[in-house]
Amino acid sequence: MSRLLRTVLFLLLTALAGQAVAQTALRLSAPFDPGLLSRDELRTLQAALAVEGSYDALLDGAWGRGSQSALEDWVRTSSAGGTPTWRDVRALVRRFQAEHDVNGWTPVRHPDSRLSHLRPDRLLRQSADGDETRFVSEDGGLAIVTRRGGLRPTDLHEAFLADAAQGAQPYRVREEDRIITSARMRGGRHVYVRSDRELGIWITHILLSDEANRGRLGLIASSFRRGPMEDVDPANDPVLGTLIAETGLPLPEVASPAPSNDGGDPLEALLAGVLERALDELTEREAEPRQPAAAPPPPDRPAPPRAASGFYVNTTDIVTSADIATRCDGVRIAGGRDVSLLTVDRDRGIAIFEGPGPMRRFLPLSARGTEAGAEVTTASRRPQGSGLQTFGGQVVAARGADRDGGWIEHDLGAPRAGELGAPLLDRDGAVLAIWLDDRRAATRAPSAGALARAFQVAGVPFLSGTGGLDASDRAGEAVVSLVCAR
Numbered sequence: 001m002s003r004l005l006r007t008v009l010f011l012l013l014t015a016l017a018g019q020a021v022a023q024t025a026l027r028l029s030a031p032f033d034p035g036l037l038s039r040d041e042l043r044t045l046q047a048a049l050a051v052e053g054s055y056d057a058l059l060d061g062a063w064g065r066g067s068q069s070a071l072e073d074w075v076r077t078s079s080a081g082g083t084p085t086w087r088d089v090r091a092l093v094r095r096f097q098a099e100h101d102v103n104g105w106t107p108v109r110h111p112d113s114r115l116s117h118l119r120p121d122r123l124l125r126q127s128a129d130g131d132e133t134r135f136v137s138e139d140g141g142l143a144i145v146t147r148r149g150g151l152r153p154t155d156l157h158e159a160f161l162a163d164a165a166q167g168a169q170p171y172r173v174r175e176e177d178r179i180i181t182s183a184r185m186r187g188g189r190h191v192y193v194r195s196d197r198e199l200g201i202w203i204t205h206i207l208l209s210d211e212a213n214r215g216r217l218g219l220i221a222s223s224f225r226r227g228p229m230e231d232v233d234p235a236n237d238p239v240l241g242t243l244i245a246e247t248g249l250p251l252p253e254v255a256s257p258a259p260s261n262d263g264g265d266p267l268e269a270l271l272a273g274v275l276e277r278a279l280d281e282l283t284e285r286e287a288e289p290r291q292p293a294a295a296p297p298p299p300d301r302p303a304p305p306r307a308a309s310g311f312y313v314n315t316t317d318i319v320t321s322a323d324i325a326t327r328c329d330g331v332r333i334a335g336g337r338d339v340s341l342l343t344v345d346r347d348r349g350i351a352i353f354e355g356p357g358p359m360r361r362f363l364p365l366s367a368r369g370t371e372a373g374a375e376v377t378t379a380s381r382r383p384q385g386s387g388l389q390t391f392g393g394q395v396v397a398a399r400g401a402d403r404d405g406g407w408i409e410h411d412l413g414a415p416r417a418g419e420l421g422a423p424l425l426d427r428d429g430a431v432l433a434i435w436l437d438d439r440r441a442a443t444r445a446p447s448a449g450a451l452a453r454a455f456q457v458a459g460v461p462f463l464s465g466t467g468g469l470d471a472s473d474r475a476g477e478a479v480v481s482l483v484c485a486r
Helices: 002-027 039-051 065-076 088-105 153-162 211-223 238-247 266-270 274-286 322-327 448-458 472-477
Strands: 104-110 113-118 124-129 131-138 142-149 171-174 176-186 190-198 201-209 307-312 318-321 332-334 339-345 350-354 375-383 390-399 407-410 423-425 433-434 442-448 479-484
Touching: 002 274, 039 065, 039 088, 039 211, 039 238, 065 088, 088 238, 088 442, 113 211, 142 211, 153 176, 153 190, 190 211, 190 322, 201 211, 238 433, 307 322, 307 375, 307 472, 318 322, 318 433, 318 479, 322 339, 322 350, 322 479, 332 339, 339 448, 350 448, 375 479, 433 448, 472 479
Parallel strands: none
Antiparallel strands: 104 113, 124 131, 131 142, 142 201, 171 176, 176 190, 190 201, 307 318, 307 479, 318 350, 332 479, 339 350, 375 390, 375 423, 390 407, 407 442, 423 433, 433 442
């Protein structure tokens, strides 16, 4: 038997054995156990629940009380109820597989920002007008409008809130670089508006749906993230794919929206009213010449500067979170000199600045393998104090930590003031990851492998190894506080 034939037979037997294990390991009548699924598969389940209207949180693959409650709610409304079983999960993912295939749910990444999300491309048709792009279903029941502009679109969000249905409880987020508004409107439509500030430009996504498409709107909204969004095709998941295929029955049918028969443009009908008025007002406001603003009265005490931590990765270059690069017109070292922006890596959420040098101490990237339970320490510096702030924790999980897009998950929690961009150090004092505030997964951080790839692309020299016996002294000098230049 040839070597090639032996290899092919081995791979075939391995695949069949894996399928048999998946089929026999799960009794359909057994209670659902999320511990038997990977994080990617759990994210697929969250997507399936979102399109059913049961789940309205982020697609992060973290199966907590909210995800379990969403599954229980769906089981309660779709069957006799009771404890969710694997049979219920099979029915759920079969429904989602049909929805995924018929309407072509695809990860979409915006080339001029870090934003990505899912979109049902087979359901929508695209049109563009200047700085505005529209994706609308044939019946006008689902629309995605994307706009770009230099002004903070607060008025646009307020216009939707003003048109919310009486008794509805809109969802609102107001942050420095992100605004989110979600509500049910008086006309019966549902709206989700998200504005993100990227490199000085506001990118706004307006999602509108009728009741029949409310779940699809929910899935798009839940999938938004700053970073790449993966596909959620159940057929690609080992366990869920086996659950779908083992029945041999055709997938459930997905009702396609009926074409509009009113002879008019469903897009124009959809954008009538509050949306059209709000967009017109915002467009006119952006077209007006900017007048110098009156100087505000001096505050009782100066507002604290927006700050982040960063660290020297060689004798001149400082690595930190992209957040401070996108929010500040200029950046400097607290109490020191200005730094020059070299590059912003939107994929990994980091920025690299050229700082004053040469710096005698800098941090190498960790060369250790990473696994759950490994010790991790954060080292940050706040602008108001000169001391190095450190505290420790553990790695909870690691995925591809030695590769380009790898990350680690830790139990340190979300960064506090001044800690964004701080290095996470292994027990040898080398950089294991960088601390970013993702908000969807605040305990997830780009790994040393991801940083190494970013440095290679940017042409930034770096070393891998250990921090050495003087790790604390090395970090004490290499970690700096960065603030917006006034």
